[in-house]
Amino acid sequence: MKNNWHTYIKNFQSYLKIERGLSKNSIDNYVLDIEKLVNYLSDNTIDVSPIKIDDETIQQFIYEISKSVNPRSQARTISGLKSFFNYLIFEDYRPDNPLELIETPRLGRKLPDTLNIEDIDRLIAVINLSTNEGERNRAMLETLYACGLRVSELVSLKISDLFFDEGFIKITGKGNKQRFVPISEHTQRYIEIYKNFNRNSLPIQKGHEDTLFLNRRGRQLTRAMIFTIIKNLALEIGLNKIISPHTFRHSFATHLLENGADLRSIQLMLGHESITTTEIYMHVDRKHLSQVMQTFHPRSK
Structure with missing residues (x-):
């Protein structure tokens, strides 16, 4: 039965990559959503193709996963499946979307965690700079915070993306969209120290000559490695918060x-498609809104 779905999933992956220009991470997430459904069908010996599956079966699947996952994950899975079945309609494989009438759970907006500047300074100060990795880690954390990058953008940053004379770096974000982000001389200095001294002592592997941040084997770092580095630094300073690379982006x-x-x-600078995504940061300091009103509105004078 899984093979029944395999071809359609494979074609959907190609569509997401070529037509939509999505990153590997985004495509993997879509596939994960579909595989949850495929596994459910297999576990319950329901032999039905993506062309024939009906809304009742989907409804039962959503009901089952709602017992074990939070509303946010449930909403993500519904969204991923809707995209898959919309693709099947687009390709004339089926006439309707079996998730059309399935409601997404209501979500409160999750407010992002942030670090204050003192916490960021403490995290960076505890890095052991006597090692090659230490200089690299300092440069990476400074770049994450100073430029507000996603972790995927940080690990894929190239030396040829650094335009220090102009004071910018070129970032390739979601959907391969490119943007230029300002970078301070402060952060440039830490990148230059790492690039010119520590990085040069690595056995740089073929295909990674232009990658800025490398592991000790001379290859591009993984996203998981950045998470681990940050988690260990947080433990070292006894930071009582669960943080990730994205915390630096939120703090930025x-x-x-x-x-x-x-x-x-x-x-x-963040590379958000819509300003509504950026508006999530407005929760952080309502005082800011009052100050804007006091400063700029004619009736406040």
């Missing part, structure tokens, strides 16, 4: 907003 946006940056500029 939050601190810009608190210091008076406008939302549109933050949106451009």
Whole structure:
């Protein structure tokens, strides 16, 4: 039965990559959603193809997963499956979407965790700079925070993406969309120290000559490795928060907003498609809104 789905999933992957220009991580997440359904069908000996599956079967599947996953994960799975069946309609494999009438669970917006500047300074200060990895880790964390990058953007950053004379770095974000992000001289200095001294002592592997941040074997770092580095630093300073590379991105946006940056500029630097995604950071400091009103509205004078 799984083979019945395999071809359609394979074609969907090609569509997401070629037509939609999605990254490998995004495509993998879509496939994961579909495989949850395939496994459910297999476990319950329901032999039905993606062309013939009906809304009742899907409804039962959603009901089953709702027992074991939180509403956010449930909503993600429903969204992923909707995209898959919309693709099948687009390719004329089936006339309708069996998830059309299935409601996504209501979600409260999850407010992102942030670090204050003191926490960020403490995390960076505890890095052991007597090692090659130490200089690399300092440069990476400074770049994450100073430029508000996603972890995938950090690990894929190239030396040819550094335009230090102009004060920018070129980032390739979701859907291979490119943007230029300003980078301070402070952060440039840490990257230069790592690049010119520590990186040069590595056995750089073929195909990784232009990759900026390398592991000790001279290859591109994995996303998981960045998570581990940050988690270990947090443990070392006794930080009582669960943090990830994304925490630095949230902190970047939050601190810009608190210091008076406008939302549109933050949106451009983060590479958000829609400003509503950026608006999630507005929770952080309502005082900021009052200050804007007091400063700029004629009736406040």
